[in-house]
Amino acid sequence: MHVGGPATPEAVIMARLRNEAKTELKAEGKGRDPFKVDFSGIEDGVDSLAKSRLKKAMAEAGLS
Structure with a gap:
């Protein structure tokens, strides 16, 4: 059962x-x-940085 x-x-x-x-x-x-007008704040940078690190993190967790 998925709670959130x-x-x-x-x-x-x-x-x-x-x-x-x-x-x-x-x-x-x-x-x-x-x-600097950035309507999304730093969210674009957050997404980009997180996505760039996902493959390595998945490998470290034994999931790739």
């Missing part, structure tokens, strides 16, 4: 990677430039 949250191993890993990417980008000061 990620349902597959890949989704669980991706959720962790997105959180890590968001923390990393915020630490670098991304998404805080008042002169």
Whole structure:
């Protein structure tokens, strides 16, 4: 029975990677430039960074 949250191993890993990417980008000061209009905040960067790390994380978890 699925109660909520990620349902597959890949989704669980991706959720962790997105959180890590968001923390990393915020630490670098991304998404805080008042002169840059970015309606999605840092979400595009978060998605890109997380996706770039997914294959390695899946291999490390023995899932690829």
